[in-house]
Amino acid sequence: MDFTFNDEQQQLANALRRYLDKEYGFDARRAIIESDxxxxxxxxxxxxxxxxxxxxxxxAQGGFSGNAVDMLVVMQALGRALSVEPYWxxxxxxxxxxxxxxxxxxxxxxxxxxxxxELKLAVAFHEPDARYDLFAxxxxxxxxxxxxxxxxxxxxxxxxxxxDYWIVPALVNTGEIALFIVGRDAAGVxxxxxxxxxxxxxxxxxxxxxPARALKGAHAGAPTLERIAxxxxxxxCAEALGALDALNAATVEYTKTRQQFGVPIARFQxxxxxxxxxxxxxxxxxxxxxxxxxxxxxxxxxxxxRRAVSAAKARIGQAARFVGQQxxxxxxxxxxxxxxxxxxxxxxxxxxxxxxxxVDHHLARFAALPxxxxxx
Amino acid sequence: xxxxxxxxxxxxxxxIRAWLEANLPHALSDKVLRHKRLNRDDYASxxxxxxxxxxxAPAWPVEFGGPGWNATQxxxxxxxxxxxxxxxxxxxxxxxVAPVLMKYGSDAQKQHYLPRILDGxxxxxxxxxxxxxxxxxxSLRTRAERRGDHYLVNGQKxxxxxxxxxxxxxxxxxxxxxxxxxxxxxxLLIDMKSPGITVQPIITLDEEHEVNEVFFEDVEVPLENLxxxxxxxxxxxxxxxxxxxxGIARVANSKRELVFLKRLALxxxxxxxPLLYDPVFAAKVASLEVDLMALDVTVLRVVANxxxxxxxxxxASLLKxxxxxxxxxxxxxxxxxxxxxxxxxDVPFLEGERARSVTGDDDAAPLAAYYFNYRKTSIYGxxxxxxxxxxxxxxLGL
Numbered sequence: 033m034d035f036t037f038n039d040e041q042q043q044l045a046n047a048l049r050r051y052l053d054k055e056y057g058f059d060a061r062r063a064i065i066e067s068d069x070x071x072x073x074x075x076x077x078x079x080x081x082x083x084x085x086x087x088x089x090x091x092a093q094g095g096f097s098g099n100a101v102d103m104l105v106v107m108q109a110l111g112r113a114l115s116v117e118p119y120w121x122x123x124x125x126x127x128x129x130x131x132x133x134x135x136x137x138x139x140x141x142x143x144x145x146x147x148x149x150e151l152k153l154a155v156a157f158h159e160p161d162a163r164y165d166l167f168a169x170x171x172x173x174x175x176x177x178x179x180x181x182x183x184x185x186x187x188x189x190x191x192x193x194x195x196d197y198w199i200v201p202a203l204v205n206t207g208e209i210a211l212f213i214v215g216r217d218a219a220g221v222x223x224x225x226x227x228x229x230x231x232x233x234x235x236x237x238x239x240x241x242x243p244a245r246a247l248k249g250a251h252a253g254a255p256t257l258e259r260i261a262x263x264x265x266x267x268x269c270a271e272a273l274g275a276l277d278a279l280n281a282a283t284v285e286y287t288k289t290r291q292q293f294g295v296p297i298a299r300f301q302x303x304x305x306x307x308x309x310x311x312x313x314x315x316x317x318x319x320x321x322x323x324x325x326x327x328x329x330x331x332x333x334x335x336x337x338r339r340a341v342s343a344a345k346a347r348i349g350q351a352a353r354f355v356g357q358q359x360x361x362x363x364x365x366x367x368x369x370x371x372x373x374x375x376x377x378x379x380x381x382x383x384x385x386x387x388x389x390x391v392d393h394h395l396a397r398f399a400a401l402p403x404x405x406x407x408x
Numbered sequence: 409x410x411x412x413x414x415x416x417x418x419x420x421x422x423x424i425r426a427w428l429e430a431n432l433p434h435a436l437s438d439k440v441l442r443h444k445r446l447n448r449d450d451y452a453s454x455x456x457x458x459x460x461x462x463x464x465a466p467a468w469p470v471e472f473g474g475p476g477w478n479a480t481q482x483x484x485x486x487x488x489x490x491x492x493x494x495x496x497x498x499x500x501x502x503x504x505v506a507p508v509l510m511k512y513g514s515d516a517q518k519q520h521y522l523p524r525i526l527d528g529x530x531x532x533x534x535x536x537x538x539x540x541x542x543x544x545x546x547s548l549r550t551r552a553e554r555r556g557d558h559y560l561v562n563g564q565k566x567x568x569x570x571x572x573x574x575x576x577x578x579x580x581x582x583x584x585x586x587x588x589x590x591x592x593x594x595x596l597l598i599d600m601k602s603p604g605i606t607v608q609p610i611i612t613l614d615e616e617h618e619v620n621e622v623f624f625e626d627v628e629v630p631l632e633n634l635x636x637x638x639x640x641x642x643x644x645x646x647x648x649x650x651x652x653x654x655g656i657a658r659v660a661n662s663k664r665e666l667v668f669l670k671r672l673a674l675x676x677x678x679x680x681x682p683l684l685y686d687p688v689f690a691a692k693v694a695s696l697e698v699d700l701m702a703l704d705v706t707v708l709r710v711v712a713n714x715x716x717x718x719x720x721x722x723x724a725s726l727l728k729x730x731x732x733x734x735x736x737x738x739x740x741x742x743x744x745x746x747x748x749x750x751x752x753x754d755v756p757f758l759e760g761e762r763a764r765s766v767t768g769d770d771d772a773a774p775l776a777a778y779y780f781n782y783r784k785t786s787i788y789g790x791x792x793x794x795x796x797x798x799x800x801x802x803x804l805g806l
Contacts, residue, residue, distance in 0.1 A: 033417075033480065033712045034410045101409050284804050304800035305793065311804065312726055319705035320698070326411050343698045350695075392691065399694040405684055407671045 035322065037105055045105045047082055052113035058373055061231070064116060070225075070233045071117050071194050079119060080149025088126045093143035099329040100263065104270040104321065111274025114373075114380055116231050118152050118191035120271065124264040125153025128199040132211045132256050134248025142197060142213075154195035156186035156237055157261060157388065164389040166201075166261050167254055169209050173202035173244065180212060180246055181220075182239040190387070192235030193225030200237075200244065201257050209254040212244035219243060230380040255334070262341040265388050266328050269321040269348045272384045276314045276355050279377040283307060283359045286366070286374070303362060310355045317351035320344040335401050342394040342401075349391035352381035411708070413480070420481055424488045431457055437493035441668075443774035445616065445758050446495055448531075448573045454495045455528035465502045465526055472510060472518070473526045479714035483707070490660035498570065501525040501532035505578040508595065508644050512636035521576075521597070533571040535579030535598065535622065536645070538564060543794050545580070546589045546642060550624060552581035552596060554631070559583075559596065561604075561627040567788075571607055571620040574600045584639050595641035597633040604628075612784075614777035615755065649790060656724075656789060657731030659704050665738045666697055672771055673745045683745055692744075696737045703730050722802035725795035732785035732792060743779040746772040753777070 037045065055078065064072045079085055084106060089095025096102075103123060110119060126146055133139035145151035162168035171184025182202050192198065200212045214221070222238040249256070284307060287298035297303055324344035331337045356378040360367035363374050370376075389397070398404065413421070436454055439446055458464040466482045468474020477485065489496075506525050509517055524530045541548040550563025561581060571577070577598045584592030600607070604627040609617045636644055670693065673684035683689050710723050743750055749772040757765040757773055765773035786792040800806040 033413060033708060033715075035709045035712050037409060284806065288806070298806045301797070301800075304804070304806045305796045307804055307806065308796040308799045311799065312730060315706055315726060316699060316702035316730065319702045319709065322409065323411065323701070323705050326409055343701050346695070346698050347702055395691045395694040395698070396687070398698065399687075399690040404690075404694070404697075405670060405674065405682075407667050407674065 037101075041102060041105045044083070044087075044102075045109055048084070048106060048109040049112070051078060051082060052109060052115070056113045056115065061114060061116065065227075065231045069194075070227065071191070075115075075117055076149060076152075079117065084119065085122070085149040086147040088123045088130075089143050089147040090130060093140055094147040095143070100266050100325040101329050103267055104325045107267045107270035108274035108277075111271035111380075112278045114231065114275065114278075114376055116233075118154070118194040118233075120264070120267055121154040121191040121195060122146060122152045123267065124155050124260065125195070125197070125199055127263045128155050128211065128256075128260045129153070129213075129247070131259060132199070132247040132249040136248060138245065139213075139247070151197070152191070152195045153197050153199065154189055154192050155199045155260060155264070156189045156192065156201070157257075157264070158186060158188050160185055160187045164393040166257055167209060169201050169203055171200065171202040171239065173204050173210060173212060173246070175205070180244045182212060182214065182242045182244045184239055186237040186239075188234050189237055190232065190234050192233075192237050193223050194233060198237065199247070199260075200239070202244070209257060211247045211253070211257065213247060214239070214242060214244045228383060230383040231376065232380075232383075259334075259337075261388055262337060263328060265341050265345050266321070266324045268384050268387060269317070269324060269344045272348045272352055272381055273314070273318055273321050275377045275381050275384075276317060276351055279355055279359045279374060279381070280307070280310050280314055282372075282374050282377070283310065283362050286363055290364070297362075306358050306362060310358055313351035313354050317344075317348045320347045335403060339398060339401050339403060342389075342398040345389055346391050346394040346398065349385045349394070352385045353391075356381045411705075413484075417480055417484060421484045421488060424485055427461065428488055428492050428494060431461070432492060432494050433457075436495055439760070440493035440495055441664075442770065443778050444760055448570075450495055451498055451570075452528055452531070455497050458497055459527045464497055464528065465506065467503065468506065468526070469510075472506075472522050479711045483711045487660035490658070490664055493664070498531075500534050500569070500574075500578075501528075501530065501576075504534060504648050505532055505597075508578070508635060508648050511647065512595075512644050514632070514635075516632065517597070517635065530575040531570075531573050533568050533574035533577045533600070533622075535565040535568065535577045537567045539566055543791050545645070546593065548580055548582060548593065550579070550581050551585070552583050552594060552629065554583075555628075558628045558630050559634070561596070561598065561624045561629055563624050565622040565624075566610070566619075568607070568620040568622050569618060571600070571622055572609065572617065576600060577622070578635075580641050580645055583641075587639065590642040592639055593641040593645070594638050595635040595644045596629055597635065598627065598629050602627050602629065612781065614781045615753075616777070616781065618781075657703060657707050657727035658735060659700065659707050659731065662700055662731070662734050662738060663704070665735075665742075666693075666700060668771075669693065669738055669742050669745065672742060672775075675771070676745050676747065689741075689745070692741060696734065696741065699730070699737075700734050703727070703734060706730070722799055725790075725798045725802075728789060729786075729792045729795050735785050736782050739775070739779040739782040742775045746775055749773075750776040750779075 086095040087098035091097045129139050159170055173180050173182050196216055198214045200214050201209050202212055204210045220240040220242040224236040228234050287303055288296050290297050321344050324340040327337050327340035359374050360378055366372050367374055436450055455464055462475055465474045466477055466485045470476035538548045552559040552561045577600055579596045579598050580593050581596050582592050583594040604625040606623040608621045610619045612618055670684055674682045676683040678686050749769055752767050754766045754773050756762045
């Protein structure tokens with residue numbers, strides 16, 4: 033049993049951390065958020081140079097075939113620095129192509145372009161009124177003269193407007209879910225791009241008779257959609273873990289410097305115990321994030337994967353809320369300003385909480401698995 | 409990152425499992441699994457059985473008669489024992505005083521006491537807490553004064569777990585009243601049959617006799633029963649507390665209790681359906697199970713570190729807090745699960761004097777008492793608040 037990261041993983045994490053510390057500080061990040069694009073093409077090139085865009089792509093398409101544990105290391109570092117670049121969206125798109133793609137030339141070309149840092153992807157998981165139900169899909173795909181056309185709406189698609197291609201779940205005439213790939217420049221696409229409260233971008237995508245290509249993989253349906261969402265969830269947990277670590281460190285640091293009643297407020301036991309509680313939440317969340325990443329990467333059984341992923345997301349959600357709220361409390365009035373990293377970490381953690389299933393959703397999914405009521 | 413046990417670990421687990429299957433008496437495991445009260449003979453007989461195989465002291469090195477297991481193997485042993493409801497080998501001798509004797513005891517003390525701890529000849533109890541010294545242990549006032557070839561001990565200890573059965577006590581006493589409070593303490597080994605010792609039961613809120621008060625009135629303790637140096641007892645006591653906490657997460661025990669809780673919640677009905685399928689109750693169970701899964705991995709992270717020769721440091725405090733929170737959470741949900749059946753209290757059934765409980769629901773009968781009893785877990789072994797002080801200081805640098 034070994035809970036350490038291998039040399040390559042550690043080197044990548046260190047390199048990325050150095051890069052972000054130097055290039056992606058509080059003010060640099062704010063400038064990106066306030067720019068029209070809301071993301072930075074310069075940093076995307078920087079990520080590509082570090083090998084991040086190639087990491088998840090299969091070797092055959094010019095990547096490094098990084099698995100969920102490799103991605104965990106990267107996402108933690110990005111979470112710590114609160115990156116607003118469309119990295120998670122793109123990597124999840126890579127996994128979608130890997131799982132659902134038919135391995136044909138079109139898919140391979142896309143993957144090669146991602147590896148080179150020339151292309152971004154996004155998966156449109158969410159529809160209006162679907163809440164967290166991945167299978168509540170109303171977008172229709174109809175075959176017209178040998179060409180699929182999509183009609184429907186996807187909402188709150190993370191970095192939807194920054195992606196060059198979307199992977200879109202839609203219903204085919206059998207009533208089953210199938211996965212389609214749609215280019216941003218396709219006809220009949222209406223994109224509403226907007227800011228999110230955590231400094232990222234998201235979009236509403238409206239499709240009207242939009243030409244789409246069906247992913248031809250044998251399993252390009254609902255079970256694969258669920259698997260892609262689980263992958264996306266594991267990576268979100270890892271991002272959250274990085275943010276939790278940063279928030280704990282910021283809080284400990286702040287209470288050591290803030291003086292009241294003539295002493296640093298870190299001397300007060302009520303505050304010390306709160307910070308210990310924050311740390312314990314984080315360690316518990318870390319354990320399940322590791323477990324989920326390893327299970328995703330190595331597990332053969334769907335239920336074993338579901339169980340680990342939902343456990344991790346539920347526990348991350350609990351930690352995100354507790355640590356986030358308490359960090360603001362312990363920062364006092366400063367925590368209420370937009371000028372401290374803690375406030376931004378809290379906002380990002382809270383939105384991660386509500387992305388791809390909150391605590392209640394994942395506890396219910398966990399409890400609905402066959403193993404939950406097995407007592408023999 | 410690799411979360412799998414090695415083939416050697418798996419073979420070890422299979423060996424332990426087979427041995428437990430062949431050697432754990434059903435009468436004992438039945439009591440444990442069904443939350444009935446264990447008596448002196450129950451503990452003593454399990455100690456003898458494990459001792460006969462050489463496994464009564466899993467953490468001991470080979471030179472003192474232990475199996476010399478590494479942290480992973482000890483963890484597997486704990487898991488397998490808990491899984492099948494083996495009683496615990498009481499920690500007072502094996503896990504608490506023995507490591508102190510190994511590190512700080514004289515050769516004569518090691519030669520005399522360690523074999524008797526290993527085979528269960530002596531039943532040990534702990535003389536730490538006093539009425540005025542709980543979390544603030546160093547303010548203890550029980551005095552030991554040198555009188556020729558012996559110390560004269562006067563004072564009072566309390567919360568002495570199972571002291572009513574004990575042959576020996578390891579005891580913190582004040583030998584220098586003028587020094588700083590941590591610096592005037594010594595570590596004595598006291599024969600519980602010495603004249604002047606009185607043991608009085610404390611009946612806990614679940615009406616069980618588990619803890620005691622112990623009074624010392626001019627008790628003579630030979631000088632050779634001092635461990636290490638006079639006035640250095642606080643150092644030894646802290647060393648001991650570190651040992652007390654490492655196994656305290658009790659994850660495997662909690663996993664077994666989680667299954668018991670689910671079985672209970674499948675049997676109890678709400679609106680005609682098993683309580684476990686009630687979404688509100690199911691969410692509580694799921695949340696606790698998720699936290700237990702997390703703790704399981706957290707423990708393995710510490711165990712893996714330890715197996716590679718690091719720790720256990722202050723993480724032990726984290727394991728103690730989370731472990732006891734989960735243990736208490738399980739007893740709370742059991743208490744909730746049985747609803748109105750929490751009220752009936754059937755001591756003869758709990759003591760094993762009658763086979764069936766008065767209500768006929770034998771699973772439910774012990775659970776209210778169990779819930780009340782388990783409030784102790786966040787208080788003993790250094791209260792959870794004291795553990796938080798330790799983490800704040802050692803891990804957060806506060």
